[in-house]
Amino acid sequence: MIGKLKGLVDAFGDDHVLIDVNGVCYEAHCSAKTLSALPRVGEAAVVFIEMLVREDLIRLYGFASETEKAWFNLLMTVQGVGARVALAILSALTPSELSSAIALQDKAMVGRASGVGPKLAVRIVTELKGKVPATGAVDAGVLGLQSALGAGVATSNVADAVSALTNLGYSSAQASAAVARVVSREGEDTATEKLIRLGLRELSS
Structure with a gap:
């Protein structure tokens, strides 16, 4: 099994990259985000690999991170x-x-x-x-949110608060972390408006 490729970027396709490992080119299908994160052709790259084997197909899938x-x-x-x-x-x-x-x-x-x-x-x-x-x-902000919620699933007021903060321009991770800190203090039954207000205070402090 192939778990990781270290080599030079040989070429890019619409949904894959060719990695040259000591003269052997491996084709790895990747997400758009992984393709955009990889270095330019001719530069060294590390791609984490998942190999799927079927009766009529062997295909490598590449990722920028584990x-x-x-x-x-x-x-x-x-x-x-x-x-x-x-x-x-x-x-x-x-x-x-x-x-x-x-x-x-x-x-x-x-x-x-x-x-x-x-x-x-x-x-x-x-x-x-x-x-x-x-x-x-898992992102620290999301992990904090999951811990604060216990079951790892947000109630509608918490979800609405995070959504409102992201709509204001904060990243999902920042919004989740801020709301997690508020929930841990105030409880997950806190009204949406209060969660947003206190979340903004957390983000500005």
Whole structure:
């Protein structure tokens, strides 16, 4: 099995990269975010690999981090999510944003990915609620939010507060961390307006 490739970027395709490892070029299919994070042609790169083997196909999938690879595998545990859909989700959302979407049960955020309809988006956030990749690598803000909520699933007021803060220009991780600190002090039944107000105070301090 191939777990990681270290070599030179040989070429890019629409959905893959060729990595030259001592004269042997490996084709790894990647998310758009991984492709954009890789260095230019001719430069050294490290790509984490998941190899899928079927009767008629051997394909390598490449990731910029072990966290992204772990989310790829976790996503594929959901019925209806294959490698192509998992990559589409990781092209639309960073691992941190995906963690936040699941904690907040934000099916609309997951539904931004190509090929993910409303029913599949609901299934993804429902089946993965409270779960994290095997690496345990979750954004600190999202982990704090999950811990503050206990079950790792946000109530509507908490979700609305995080959404409002992100709409004001804060990142999902910043908003989640701020609301997590408020929830830990005030409780998850705190009104949305108060969560937003106190969250803004946290973000400005």
